[in-house]
Amino acid sequence: MTTLYPRLLDADAEPMFTQYKSALADGHGIEYLAEKASTTHLAAVYVATGGTRASHEHLQSLRDAVLALAHGTGFPGDSRNMAWFDTQLAQLLHQHSGMVPAEAAARDVWQFLALCLLPDVAFWRYPNPPGDRVLGTDLTRHVFGRLWWRAQLVHDPKSQDPYAGLQVMGEAAFDQIYARRAVLGGSPALVRGILEVWQELEKEGQLRGLTQRKVLQDYLKRLLRLFPFVDFDSLQENDRKLELWAVAEETVESCRGEFSKASASF
Template sequence: MSFLYPRLLAGQAVPLYERYQQLSVGELTKCAATRHTSAVYVATGGDRVSETKLDELRDLVVSLAEEAGFPGASDRERRAAFDRRLATAVHASMGLAPAEAAAGDIWAFVALVLLPDVSYWRYPQPPGDRVLGTDLTRHVVGRMWWRAQLIHSPDEPDPYAALNILGEDAFDRIYSRRRALGGSPYLVKTILKVWDSLDLRGLPYRETLEDFLKRLLRLAPFVLFESLPPASLEAELRAVARDTVMAVLAGLEDGRYDLSHRVDVVFGG
């Protein structure tokens, strides 16, 4: 079932964001709530989420944060693990339709009303886009819901396994190109499948991924990726990846390996 979530419009969200910058995590816990007097809902399209369900969502997220050190100190590795668990939890439990999840005002409510303490613990003194929902590629919770949405494979034993393939920076590079690439779960899942099959040891990871995505962007106006059957799409992406690997290896000017042999190693040959 799809639920409608309360929306906190900018006129109410921005003052909360600014006031919360001055509060401690403990003080923000006292501000957490399942309702806000200024919250609104869209007029049609489903049942309004209950306060009981919002309470359950808060309890779930807080318990995940506590595993990563909340409300105290944490580290990069534990925060990254929290993000992955958060993505699975919110996508599996919220009952959001993608059209509803595209509304930044929903995520402003989640970050500033339901989970202000967790939000400001995860990103101390956050810039506005981390909590206001103005950029869903940056929002503390919303970006993780969308990451899970794009890789969710309900027929797999672990529908969210692909969350472990790319780190946050790498995944954001795909999602930031969502108009051409990152808006299609079918394409994103195939990109991740191909990328996960490569042995990139010894190659500059970020440079290689950036080159691969640029080549896909240049190809996008001429190829309707979603029209290709799975085997054909995978073959197309592997061909693009091979061009990328050859270009990156050639740029390294590393004479230790024969270029064609090194490319074969990357592709498991």
């Protein structure tokens, strides 16, 4: 059964965001936001579709789990390892939220989580955050929404470690994939295939000496050009990997050629 989350609309979310930023700027600590945390909000609404509304107990359990993870990373003081925290939080949110993609695609849901349920964690993770880190204007940057989607796209239920893909790329690199979600991000199997090929390229040393960001950008561009001609979702897993490998080899060869030309010019 789908779990439906409260949604905080822009008319209420934006003033709350401004209020919380101002309070912290005036010297209030994270404890102030902890006192504001709640599993309800008078203006919260639910989508009118089938599903079970998240109960107070469910929301409180999710908050408690996130807080326990945050405390293990230094909350409410300085974090000891935010990259580790993000990876663990992505898995936690995906496993315990009970969300389905339709809910997770709703920006108002993430506004509720960041401003009502977990404002202290949100503003601790991103002190003095720009709006898109807390409001739902861009889910690729939202403090919680980006992590749920990262876990969703790498999750492999057949694997002994279903979330192993979270360790393959950092946030900046994975965001390049998610930013192209209209095509690439619509297929978790394709995303997992890309991550698997990328991990093997790293293990084999094929990326050594190259700017990985540039290689990844080129790789994704080449894949996007193939989409009108290749239905990656319809391919068997092994055939899909062969196609992805072929594109990866072309990418590395091209990038090495450019690197050689640039080096020769000096």
